[in-house]
Amino acid sequence: MKTTMKLMATTCLTLSATLAAADGHMADEMTIVSWGGAYSSSQENAYHIPYAEMTGVTIINDASSAEAVAKLRAMSEAGNITWDVVDVVASDAIRLCDEGLALEIDFDTQLAVGDDGSTATEDFGDLLVSDCFIPQIVYSTTVGYRTDLVGDTPPTDICAIFDTETYPGMRSLEKRPINNMEWALLCDGVAKADVYDVLETDEGQTQAFAKLDTIKDSVIWWSAGADTPQLLADGEIIMGSTYNGRLFSLIEEQGQPVAMLWDAQVFDLDGWIIPTGLSPEREARALDYVYFATDTQRLADQAKYISYGPARASSAPLVGQHATLGIDMAPHMPTDPANATNTFLYNYTWWADYRDDLDAKFQVWLSQ
Amino acid sequence: MTLVLAADGRPLKASLNRALRRQKLRALMLIAPLLIFIMVSFVMPIADMLFRSVENEIVVETLPRTVATLDGWDSESGQAPSEDVFAALYFDLVLATEYKTHTRLGSRLNYEMSGISSLFRKSGRGVGRFTTDTYTDAIQAADLAYSDPAQWAVWMADDDVRAALPMTANIYDAWATMIIVAEEDVPAEEVPWDFVYTSLFLEVMEGAEPPIALDLSAVAPVSLRDQFADVDEDWLDPVVWQIVKIYSPEYTNGYFLNSVDRLKGLDGIEVRPENEQIYITLFIRTMIMSGSIMGMCVLLGYPIAWLLANLPARKANMLMILVLLPFWTSLLVRTSAWKVLLQRQGVINDTLVWYHSTWFGQLLDPVFMGLLNLCYALVNAITWVWNLINGIWGGTDGLYLDWAVAGFERLALINNQTGTIIAMTHILLPFMILPLFSVMKTIPIAYLRAAKSLGATNWTAFWRVYFPQSVPGIGAGCILVFILSIGYYITPELVGGTKGVFISNRIAFHISSSLNWGLAAALGTILLVVVMGLYWMYDKIVGIDNVKLGG
Numbered sequence: 001m002k003t004t005m006k007l008m009a010t011t012c013l014t015l016s017a018t019l020a021a022a023d024g025h026m027a028d029e030m031t032i033v034s035w036g037g038a039y040s041s042s043q044e045n046a047y048h049i050p051y052a053e054m055t056g057v058t059i060i061n062d063a064s065s066a067e068a069v070a071k072l073r074a075m076s077e078a079g080n081i082t083w084d085v086v087d088v089v090a091s092d093a094i095r096l097c098d099e100g101l102a103l104e105i106d107f108d109t110q111l112a113v114g115d116d117g118s119t120a121t122e123d124f125g126d127l128l129v130s131d132c133f134i135p136q137i138v139y140s141t142t143v144g145y146r147t148d149l150v151g152d153t154p155p156t157d158i159c160a161i162f163d164t165e166t167y168p169g170m171r172s173l174e175k176r177p178i179n180n181m182e183w184a185l186l187c188d189g190v191a192k193a194d195v196y197d198v199l200e201t202d203e204g205q206t207q208a209f210a211k212l213d214t215i216k217d218s219v220i221w222w223s224a225g226a227d228t229p230q231l232l233a234d235g236e237i238i239m240g241s242t243y244n245g246r247l248f249s250l251i252e253e254q255g256q257p258v259a260m261l262w263d264a265q266v267f268d269l270d271g272w273i274i275p276t277g278l279s280p281e282r283e284a285r286a287l288d289y290v291y292f293a294t295d296t297q298r299l300a301d302q303a304k305y306i307s308y309g310p311a312r313a314s315s316a317p318l319v320g321q322h323a324t325l326g327i328d329m330a331p332h333m334p335t336d337p338a339n340a341t342n343t344f345l346y347n348y349t350w351w352a353d354y355r356d357d358l359d360a361k362f363q364v365w366l367s368q
Numbered sequence: 369m370t371l372v373l374a375a376d377g378r379p380l381k382a383s384l385n386r387a388l389r390r391q392k393l394r395a396l397m398l399i400a401p402l403l404i405f406i407m408v409s410f411v412m413p414i415a416d417m418l419f420r421s422v423e424n425e426i427v428v429e430t431l432p433r434t435v436a437t438l439d440g441w442d443s444e445s446g447q448a449p450s451e452d453v454f455a456a457l458y459f460d461l462v463l464a465t466e467y468k469t470h471t472r473l474g475s476r477l478n479y480e481m482s483g484i485s486s487l488f489r490k491s492g493r494g495v496g497r498f499t500t501d502t503y504t505d506a507i508q509a510a511d512l513a514y515s516d517p518a519q520w521a522v523w524m525a526d527d528d529v530r531a532a533l534p535m536t537a538n539i540y541d542a543w544a545t546m547i548i549v550a551e552e553d554v555p556a557e558e559v560p561w562d563f564v565y566t567s568l569f570l571e572v573m574e575g576a577e578p579p580i581a582l583d584l585s586a587v588a589p590v591s592l593r594d595q596f597a598d599v600d601e602d603w604l605d606p607v608v609w610q611i612v613k614i615y616s617p618e619y620t621n622g623y624f625l626n627s628v629d630r631l632k633g634l635d636g637i638e639v640r641p642e643n644e645q646i647y648i649t650l651f652i653r654t655m656i657m658s659g660s661i662m663g664m665c666v667l668l669g670y671p672i673a674w675l676l677a678n679l680p681a682r683k684a685n686m687l688m689i690l691v692l693l694p695f696w697t698s699l700l701v702r703t704s705a706w707k708v709l710l711q712r713q714g715v716i717n718d719t720l721v722w723y724h725s726t727w728f729g730q731l732l733d734p735v736f737m738g739l740l741n742l743c744y745a746l747v748n749a750i751t752w753v754w755n756l757i758n759g760i761w762g763g764t765d766g767l768y769l770d771w772a773v774a775g776f777e778r779l780a781l782i783n784n785q786t787g788t789i790i791a792m793t794h795i796l797l798p799f800m801i802l803p804l805f806s807v808m809k810t811i812p813i814a815y816l817r818a819a820k821s822l823g824a825t826n827w828t829a830f831w832r833v834y835f836p837q838s839v840p841g842i843g844a845g846c847i848l849v850f851i852l853s854i855g856y857y858i859t860p861e862l863v864g865g866t867k868g869v870f871i872s873n874r875i876a877f878h879i880s881s882s883l884n885w886g887l888a889a890a891l892g893t894i895l896l897v898v899v900m901g902l903y904w905m906y907d908k909i910v911g912i913d914n915v916k917l918g919g
Contacts, residue, residue, distance in 0.1 A: 070883050098489060100468030170712070220783055221866065235713045353486040356478050359882065366866050367646050367874075 026285040029058045030084040036063030037226045038249045042305035043087070045323070047293040054292075057285065066223065068092060072101045072275055081275045084286045090269040091178075091348035091355065093133035098352070102132035102273040103283070110287055112295035114314035123296075123312045127269055129348060134290050135271040135311035136299065140334035140343070141179050142265035144232055144247040145239035147257045157342075158264035159187040161239065162215055172228045172240030175221035177362040178351060179241065179266050182344060184211035186264060196350050205358070209365055221366065232258050244334050248307040252325060252332070262339040266346045271311065307332035414896070421889035424620040427612065430473040431460040435616040443613055443634060448604045454592040455570060458495065459539055462563045465492040466550050479884055480622065480631065481611050487602050494599035499590055504565040506587040511580045514565075521556040523579050532577045539567040566592075610634055623890035647871070647891070651898070654870045657789060658853040664793040665800035665849045666842060673804035673841070678813060695798035703862050706791040710781040710863070717778045783865030791863045792853055799852060800845035807841030807916050840916035847906065847915065851899055871895060 032048065034040045040063060048059045064071055068088050075081050088096065096102040105111070107128060111120035121128065127135040145155055150167055160167055161183065173180050185195050185204065188211045198204035220237060222228055228242035229250040244265065250256050272294070274286045292298065299310035300318035307329060310316060319329055330336055334343075374383040396403075428435050433456035441449040464470040474488030508515040520540070523529045530537040543564050544555035551558075572582050573589070596603040614632050615622060622632050629645040630637050639645075672691070676684050694702060709715045723729040781787055811834060819829035857872040864873075871891060878888035906912065 067880060070881050073883055095471075098468070098492070099471045234711065236711050353489050356475055356485040356882075357482040360478070360482055361643075363877065363882075364644055364646050367650065367869065368643070 026288060027084075027279075027282045028056065028285075029060065030282070030285055030289065031060045031062055031082060032085045032087070032289075033062045033064050033068060033083050034087040035065045035225060037224075038245060038306055039225070039243075039308075042245075042302050042308075045305050046302040047289075047298055050298075051289060051292050055288075057289075069095055072096060073099070075275070076101055076277060079277075081277045083275055084278065084282055085289055086273050086275060087136070087270060088133075088273055089348070090129050090133060090135075090271070091351040093271065093273050094130045094348060094352040095355065096273055097130045097132035101276060103276050103278075104131045105134060105274075107134075110291065112291055114312060115296035115318075116314045118314060123314050125313060127311050129269065132273050133269075133271050134273070134294055135269050136294060137270050137302065137308035137311055138267060138335055139270055139308045140244045140265040140267050141174075141241055142244050142247070142334070143239055143241050143261040143263075144228065144250065144258050145261060146232060146235065146237075147259050149235065149238040154259065155239065155261055156263065158183055158261065160261070161241075162187045162211065164215055164218055167238060168218075169238040170218050170220055170236060171215065172220045172222050172231050172237045172242075174241060175223045175366070177358040178355075179346075180212060181205070181208045181358065181362075182266065182346075183264060184208040186344070187211060192344065195344075196347050200350075200354070205361065209361075212365075232256065244332075245306040245308050248332050252322070252327065262334075263342050264344045265334055265339070266344045267334065268346050268348070269311065270308075303329050303333070307334075309333045309335040417889045417892055420885055421623050421893050422619045422621065423886065424476075424615060424622070425618050426469075426473055426476050427616050428618060430464050430469050431457065431612070431616075433457075434460050434612070438609070438613050438616065441609065441613070443606070443610050446606055448593070448606055449609055451591065451593050453609075454596055454603075455566070457596065458498065458500075458592045459542070459563055459567065461491060461495045462561070463542055463546055465495055466546050475883070477611055477615065479626065479887065480615060481607070483602065484608065484611065487600050487608065491596065491599050491603075498562070498592070498595045500562045500566045500592075500595075502587065502590060503569040504562050506584060507565050507568060507582060510582045510584070513580055515559060517559050518556050520560055520564075526579075529579050532579075533568065533571050535571050536564065536567045540564050623886040624894070626887055627890045627894055647874070650869075650871045650874060651894070654854050654872070655898075657785065657868075657870065658850050660789055661792050661796060661853045662800075662846050662850045664789065665797055666846065668793065669797055669800035669804055669845065670838075670842075673801050673808055676801070676805045677808035677811075691798055691801050694794070699795065699858060702795055703791055703859050706787070706794070706863060707782060710787055710790065712778045712780070712782075714782075716781065721778070782863050783868070785864070785868040787863035787865070788860045788868035788870075791859050792856060795859060796849045796852055799848045803844040803848065803916070804838065804841040807844070808838055811837045839910075840914045843906070843910050843915045847903070850902070854895065854899065 032043075034043055040061060044061070048061070051057065052059055062083065065087050068086050069092050072081075072083070072086070075083070093102060097104070107120045107124070111134065113119060114123035116123075124135055127138070129135075143155075143158065143161065145160075145167075147154065149169065153166070155163075155167060161171055161173070181199055182195050185198055185208050186192065188207055190198050190204075190207075199208065220231060220240075222231070222240070222242070225243050225246055228237070228240040229246050231237045231240060232250065233254070233256050239261070244260070247258065247260050251258050251260070272290050274283065274290065278286065294312070296312055296314045297318065299312050299315040300320075302308070303310055303315075303319045304321070304323040310319065319333070321328055331338065334340065372380040374380045376383070378386075434453060437453045437456040438449060441453060461470060464473065470488050470492040471485075474485040477488070478485035513519050524537055524540045524544075540560065543560060547553050547555045547558055568578065569584060569587070572578055572584055593604075602608055614634075620632075625631055625637060626640075627647050629640045629648050631640050632638075672687075676687055676691070679687065707714075711717070724733060781790065815833050815837075816829050819833045820826070824832070854870065855872055857870060857876045860869045861873055861876070864870075872895070875888045875891050875895075878884040878891070903912075
């Protein structure tokens with residue numbers, strides 16, 4: 001008897017909850033997709049925990065951002081979107097937007113006004129590269145090396161990767177064409193300004209692959225951001241590319257004998273998109289979340305946990321010290337003048353166009 | 369002839385048949401859950417995979433008008449198609465861009481010719497900025513009725529107007545559907561877009577009668593061909609159009625050709641350029657490596673299984689636990705353990721370095737080096753003779769181990785084929801040991817004793833008496849290990865680097881990253897056929913009845 005009563009009560013409650021949700025209320029559970037590791041935990045600390053405390057929402061973390069485009073395409077084909085907010089890089093956001101898989105955002109009405117009173121459009125400025133993309137951080141892909149394995153002349157420029165004579169040993173590079181192709185051309189004598197023009201031609205692509213061929217046998221290819229730090233810590237490689245925040249955590253938090261090569265660091269943007277095809281209540285929740293998570297204070301908060309530059313201009317003055325180590329974060333940001341002496345501007349619109357083509361060629365080249 | 373009747377008066381035969389049918393039906397009902405489960409979870413996905421490997425509806429669905437007009441284009445002319453094809457492409461692409469299907473089509477065609485994906489992306493963005501609005505302005509200026517959405521809706525519902533302007537009616541319908549579906553607006557309240565006016569203009573110029581007479585002779589025609597060429601001059605490349613034409617049918621063998629490094633050219637099947645050939649190499653590599661893994665498993669598994677089967681029960685149980693423990697341990701844990709063991713700074717290499725530094729190692733090193741170099745010298749000599757016999761002149765490369773001189777170098781045991789073979793042999797070993805053990809358990813050890821008491825040596829007793837009886841176990845183990853290993857992809861992905869990966873890694877890549885499901889399905893189908901072929905061969909040579917998993 002009791003059980004029946006309980007069951008009935010639960011059913012009533014569930015029903016009314018469903019009705020309330022359908023009535024325009026927001027969902028109370030959401031899946032947020034990101035990159036895992038140190039980066040996800042910085043988001044957890046800066047956004048998820050305060051947001052969950054404020055609203056009582058349960059946030060489920062999913063570290064599938066590396067396959068976000070593929071998985072969202074598959075989900076949309078299957079007609080069942082299980083993600084609410086997805087953290088992607090700018091070029092992926094552009095592709096998803098082109099394909100109608102990401103929601104278009106009205107930046108000035110759907111995002112918070114900056115602390116200094118500037119509208120979101122002014123505050124994000126040039127970083128608003130797509131109608132669907134809400135920028136969060138500026139990060140860079142750069143090279144870390146083992147200080148104890150490189151000998152007396154530590155590398156100073158990016159071409160050390162291709163110099164197997166001075167720096168014999170294994171290196172690690174990302175298992176995709178982005179950055180590798182650009183660095184290969186830069187070190188093959190192509191001027192920085194011409195890289196993408198050259199890469200657009202068949203000869204340019206052949207040239208880049210030929211340069212990569214010279215080190216193919218001494219490369220371990222990584223696909224997860226945590227791979228290079230692990231390989232460096234193991235002493236398995238002497239240098240390798242990865243995201244600057246990962247290297248920061250390896251050097252400052254774990255104290256490994258590793259140093260960073262800021263030369264030709266490739267700036268890129270990372271931010272949120274909201275998939276299209278969500279139910280109204282889930283969409284409302286997702287929009288509410290990104291409104292909260294991209295205001296001035298929240299973006300500055302993330303910089304307490306990881307060395308990525310906040311995407312809002314108004315957040316920059318608020319960047320302070322690391323939450324547990326107590327060191328100043330500003331000198332570790334990729335945008336710090338001392339680090340940004342020779343940066344390479346990554347052309348995400350170019351990559352949005354050429355990604356499919358070059359991915360296919362790169363994969364073939366890898367397996368040959 | 370008298371008819372035998374059953375008790376109820378029916379003919380006996382019919383009655384019996386009925387009883388049998390009922391029995392069969394009952395039996396079918398009993399296995400129905402399993403049957404349905406197998407159909408849903410096994411047969412249907414395989415059928416779906418087979419279908420996906422030939423399905424190619426996307427081109428004709430996204431570019432229906434272009435495909436239809438392209439029939440009139442001579443693909444061997446060496447010229448891009450004429451204006452009417454570009455007009456059809458314009459209509460199709462505007463609609464596709466609104467539905468956002470043009471990028472998917474671009475990705476599909478990009479499998480056949482890299483560069484098309486970006487062509488479609490660029491054109492999708494550019495197509496809205498075409499200067500066809502001069503037509504719109506001219507038509508609207510000629511008569512105000514042409515700018516009234518409600519009037520358009522009335523016209524397009526009128527059969528006479530539709531008969532006079534078939535193309536415009538078709539385009540208007542497609543536009544109206546798009547407005548309702550993609551924009552969620554009402555067509556009778558929206559002014560038609562430029563491309564509807566373009567089709568009206570084109571038809572009027574060809575002499576069709578519009579509902580209100582139009583004099584458009586003063587309007588300068590816009591070349592849509594030039595407009596597309598402005599966005600990207602690749603549109604003038606006949607090869608692009610050949611690809612569109614070749615892949616316009618609803619079914620294609622293109623994915624299968626791609627899986628064997630071929631492509632569909634104008635004059636039939638062609639070999640892909642060398643920098644795009646990988647699949648045949650990968651198939652062969654998969655077969656050879658799976659074979660090596662199987663061989664290693666037999667070599668390692670046979671003595672272990674023999675021990676397990678012949679030791680006293682207590683000791684055998686202990687050993688059995690040692691076999692089963694790794695079998696139950698997660699695949700990822702075991703693979704990661706191998707990473708720790710095999711890497712350059714790993715346990716095995718460290719031990720070797722330590723050994724080479726001890727006086728014992730330094731004493732023995734030259735001996736081993738000498739032996740190894742002797743082996744290499746022998747191999748070289750055999751190759752040399754072989755070359756001499758076959759008339760290939762040029763001698764052999766010096767295959768001597770140069771690290772004997774340079775001192776010990778850390779071995780590259782991971783991120784290559786060696787890593788894959790070591791890790792997968794370890795992972796698949798229980799699948800060899802268990803069937804071998806269960807077969808050996810049934811071979812009475814007394815046979816061996818009998819053979820020896822009749823004067824056989826140890827070897828003869830084993831080879832002539834014991835081994836033939838254990839063959840069914842070897843067969844079962846080999847089939848299990850071989851078939852499992854050609855399907856493996858996680859372990860090769862983690863420890864195989866770029867040279868030690870299997871065809872299944874490509875299938876996984878196409879399913880989860882490149883989303884080329886057609887190609888993945890074709891590769892999967894080929895793999896399935898190869899496995900079935902090998903199974904058939906095995907049945908012919910060894911006989912599948914000889915395979916035993918025990919008992």
